[in-house]
Amino acid sequence: MIALIMFLLLYFGKNFGMSSNLRTFCTICGAGKSNEFFNFDWKTQQWNLMVSAGAIIGGALAAHFLSTDSSVAIHPDTITKLQDLNINSAGVSYLPEELFSMQALMQPKVLLILSIGGFLVGFGARYAGGCTSGHAISGLSNLQLVSLYAVIGFFIGGLFMNHLLLPYIL
Amino acid sequence: MFKSEAASWFRIYEMFQFNSFHMYGIIGSALAIGVLMIQIIKRYKIKSAYGEPIVIPDKAMSFSRYAYGGIIFGLGWGLAGACPGPIFTLIGAGFYPILVVLVFAILGTWVYGLIAKKLPH
Numbered sequence: 257m258i259a260l261i262m263f264l265l266l267y268f269g270k271n272f273g274m275s276s277n278l279r280t281f282c283t284i285c286g287a288g289k290s291n292e293f294f295n296f297d298w299k300t301q302q303w304n305l306m307v308s309a310g311a312i313i314g315g316a317l318a319a320h321f322l323s324t325d326s327s328v329a330i331h332p333d334t335i336t337k338l339q340d341l342n343i344n345s346a347g348v349s350y351l352p353e354e355l356f357s358m359q360a361l362m363q364p365k366v367l368l369i370l371s372i373g374g375f376l377v378g379f380g381a382r383y384a385g386g387c388t389s390g391h392a393i394s395g396l397s398n399l400q401l402v403s404l405y406a407v408i409g410f411f412i413g414g415l416f417m418n419h420l421l422l423p424y425i426l
Numbered sequence: 427m428f429k430s431e432a433a434s435w436f437r438i439y440e441m442f443q444f445n446s447f448h449m450y451g452i453i454g455s456a457l458a459i460g461v462l463m464i465q466i467i468k469r470y471k472i473k474s475a476y477g478e479p480i481v482i483p484d485k486a487m488s489f490s491r492y493a494y495g496g497i498i499f500g501l502g503w504g505l506a507g508a509c510p511g512p513i514f515t516l517i518g519a520g521f522y523p524i525l526v527v528l529v530f531a532i533l534g535t536w537v538y539g540l541i542a543k544k545l546p547h
Contacts, residue, residue, distance in 0.1 A: 258452075259459035271482065274511040278535040293539035308514040311427055315518025318428035328436045331445035338439065351435050351507075351516070356523045367526065373506025374527035376498050378534025381510060383545065384495025385485060388509040391496075392453055395485055397460030402485045402492050409496015410503060411442075417504030418442035425505070 262394055265303055273390030275381035276301055277308045319350075326350040341426040354426075369425065384409065427515040435507030442504055491547040502534075 265271060279294065280301045319326065327348050338346035345353040353360065360366045381387040384406045386395060392410070395403025431437045432452050441449035466472070467480050474480050503509055506527050508516065513531065516524040538545075 258456035259463060262456075262460055262463075274509070274514075275535075278510060278532050279539070293542055294536075308511075311511060311514035312518035315428045315433070315515035316520070317518075318515075319519035322429065328431050328434045330436045330440045331443075334436070334440045334443050334445045337443065338436075346436060350431075350519075351521055355435065355507075356521050358523065361523045361526070366523075370506060370523060370526040371530045373502045373508075374530030375534040375537075376502025377506060377509060377527070378502075378531030378536075379538045380495050380497070380499025380502055380534075381531075382495070382535045382538040383542075384492050384499055387499060387511070388453070388503075389511050391485075391492075393456050393460055396457055397464050398482050398484075399461065399464075400485045402487060402489075405489060405492040406496040406499075409493050410500040413497040413500020413502075414438075414442050414504040415500075416497075417501045418439065421501075422439075422504065 258389070258393060259397070261307060262389075262397065265307070271390075271394065273304065273386050273394060274308060274311075275378075275387035275390060276304050278378050279382060280305060341423060343426060380413070427512055428519055433508065433512035433515045433519070438503065438507040488547055491545070494546070502531075 280298045328350055330347060332347075335346040338344075338352075343352045343354050345351075355366055355369060361370075377387070381390075384391065386403070386406060388410070391400075391403040391406040396407065427433050430452055432449065437446075437449055440446050464482065472480060499509075508524065508527055510531065513524055513528050517528070
């Protein structure tokens, strides 16, 4: 499926990458005036915007009409490990309720986790010139060596967070 | 994206714990088909829908920007458990706290744009 969308975008003369949309939003909001990095014709990016709009619609359809049970059957060892970190919704819900429920959002710590996480994703994706879709799928598909550097970087960052920082954060 | 569970924080966490093949299967299969497809496009010089040759721009050659940017992205990925694609899926699915992640991801992109020239690339 993911590869099919990439083919369609290439076929219509576009490139596939989700994080480009973040830059596009900045431009639509007028960031082009303050900085040349955002000064491009955002209409050239409309197909990637369409993919993200499609992802929203797809998410809505899948969650409301195609799923009776959206719990995620992760590995039992992972569930135990998360329970040790006080994430008790592991294996029961789609996202950890401790982080993604409206009640949790009231806690400054959770708000901070989501904000910092989001900021790092946005900043890092643009610095690296792509995210999971742009590098791990589009870039590696085109056998780009630099995409391999980026993906290795993703995993260094992700593993460091997962194993060394998360246990203290959660 | 929703049904494959690639949008789930749990799956990302599990991936970094190396406890399941799930995420590697999703990325790996998309990659395998992708490599094949691009090789076919290049080999047979398939034209786009507008009759122009398909040109995939090579990513700019550099090491530091991909390494530093990648690590920063990875830290965020591991923390928020969402990369830019699934953020949109989760909004659609009605997990509204993810909007916080989206707003800050846009902010992060904007800050990068502001200081890009000062960073090693």
